[in-house]
Amino acid sequence: MALDDYDGETVATGQWLYDGLPKRIEVVAFDCDYFFERMPTDDGREMQVAYPLNAEGRLYYLRPEGDVLPLKPFTNIADAKQYALEQPWSVTWKE
Numbered sequence: 001m002a003l004d005d006y007d008g009e010t011v012a013t014g015q016w017l018y019d020g021l022p023k024r025i026e027v028v029a030f031d032c033d034y035f036f037e038r039m040p041t042d043d044g045r046e047m048q049v050a051y052p053l054n055a056e057g058r059l060y061y062l063r064p065e066g067d068v069l070p071l072k073p074f075t076n077i078a079d080a081k082q083y084a085l086e087q088p089w090s091v092t093w094k095e
Helices: 079-086
Strands: 009-018 021-030 061-066
Touching: 009 079, 021 079, 061 079
Parallel strands: none
Antiparallel strands: 009 021, 021 061
């Protein structure tokens, strides 16, 4: 996965309910801080610092219905999945 691969790699899938309708949710891995790599550098904001990658050189994000959630990244898949389970979305992960 290259830094310019903005689709990431899907490492877990499941579904969540929106108004009773099942929707897809994924845990995706990136080899960069997804949002840091997309932050403008000349808009007057203070300099941001990227989250450090884990030992495998990855960070994990939740992506329901194709949109990466603007959350602090997770350093492992289990934490990302657990966060989703703690939300009122009724997530079910495929094993």
